[in-house]
Amino acid sequence: xxxxxLKDDVSFLLARANxxxxxxxHAALAPFNLRVRSYSILALVADDIxxxxxxxxxxxxxxxxxxxxxxDDLQTRGLVKRDPDPTDRRTNVVVMTDEGRELFRSAxxxxxxxxxxxxxxxxxxxxxxxxxxxLLVAFPD
Amino acid sequence: xxxxxLKDDVSFLLARANxxxxxxxHAALAPFNLRVRSYSILALVADDIxxxxxxxxxxxxxxxxxxxxxxDDLQTRGLVKRDPDPTDRRTNVVVMTDEGRELFRSAxxxxxxxxxxxxxxxxxxxxxxxxxxxLLVAFPD
DNA sequence: TATTGTTATACTCTATAACTATA
DNA sequence: TATAGTTATAGAGTATAACAATA
Numbered sequence: 001x002x003x004x005x006l007k008d009d010v011s012f013l014l015a016r017a018n019x020x021x022x023x024x025x026h027a028a029l030a031p032f033n034l035r036v037r038s039y040s041i042l043a044l045v046a047d048d049i050x051x052x053x054x055x056x057x058x059x060x061x062x063x064x065x066x067x068x069x070x071x072d073d074l075q076t077r078g079l080v081k082r083d084p085d086p087t088d089r090r091t092n093v094v095v096m097t098d099e100g101r102e103l104f105r106s107a108x109x110x111x112x113x114x115x116x117x118x119x120x121x122x123x124x125x126x127x128x129x130x131x132x133x134x135l136l137v138a139f140p141d
Numbered sequence: 142x143x144x145x146x147l148k149d150d151v152s153f154l155l156a157r158a159n160x161x162x163x164x165x166x167h168a169a170l171a172p173f174n175l176r177v178r179s180y181s182i183l184a185l186v187a188d189d190i191x192x193x194x195x196x197x198x199x200x201x202x203x204x205x206x207x208x209x210x211x212x213d214d215l216q217t218r219g220l221v222k223r224d225p226d227p228t229d230r231r232t233n234v235v236v237m238t239d240e241g242r243e244l245f246r247s248a249x250x251x252x253x254x255x256x257x258x259x260x261x262x263x264x265x266x267x268x269x270x271x272x273x274x275x276l277l278v279a280f281p282d
Numbered sequence: 283t284a285t286t287g288t289t290a291t292a293c294t295c296t297a298t299a300a301c302t303a304t305a
Numbered sequence: 306t307a308t309a310g311t312t313a314t315a316g317a318g319t320a321t322a323a324c325a326a327t328a
Contacts, residue, residue: 011162013275018159090309133271134154231286
C-alpha cells in the first residue's frame, strides 16, 4: 500500500507530512487556546517586524479578509494590537503586546517540543537538509 | 520578512509548501473535474491494490465517512466501482473502471507536469533527496 | 464485542465579491 | 485608478457521534 503510485509523488507526501504536522501542532497549541494559524501570526509579529495586515496575508498565504478576523480575535485577547501606520493612514501595523509575547514564548516551546518528537526518527543532518529543501520549495523566489 | 521566526520552522515551511502544491494541483486537475482528494483516491485505486474504503481512509488520512461521499461521486461518474469483498461481507473493495483508468492517466500527466514546473528551480538531486526525506516524515513507521 | 460502511451534524478553512477610506 | 482593510457569503475540508450489518 505504501508502494502505491502516490509514494513518489512529492505533492502527496507533502500533503500527508503536513497533515501529521498540523495534528501535532494543534494538539500542542490547544492548551494555549491557539490554532496553527493564529500561532503563525503571533510568530510573525513576535519579531517586531511591524508587518501590515497585507504583509501577514501574503507571507502566510491567507486572504486579507481572513487576517481581519484572526487579528480581531488576537486583539480581543490582548495578545496583539493594531497601530496606525504614520506614513499611510490606510494601513494597520500589527504589533505584539507583552502578554502576547509571553504566551507566544510558551507556545513556541510547546510547538518545538512537538516537532522534535514528530521528527525524532530523523538524524540532525536529515532534519537540517529537510529544512533547507523545504525553504526552497516554500519560497521559490 | 522571510527571515522571521517561522523561517526555520519545519511545520510552517511544510504548510506553505503544501499550500503552493495544492494550488498547483487543483489548477492542473480542474480540466478533469477532479479535486486533489478525488485524484488521490484514483491514484490509490489505479494500482489494482483493491483497497477497502477503510484502507483508503487510513492511507489518505481521511475519516471513513469522508471516503463514502468521495467514492459516491467517483462511482456516479463511472470512474470507480465498489466490489463486495468475498471474504468479508462488511467491506467494499474499490476498483477502477476503464474510463477511470483513462481519465487518471491524463490527470496524472497533468499533475506531474505541474509538479515539475513548480520544482523547476530544484536540481534533480535536490528533488530526489526531498522526496526521500518527505517519505520518512509522511510515513514515520 | 469490535469493525465496515453509512448518515448526520457542526465547525474550521478557503475563495470570492463588494464596499470604504485613503493614496 | 489602485491599494488596505473590512464585511458578507458560499463552498470545501475536518471532526465527531451514532447506527445497521457483519465479524
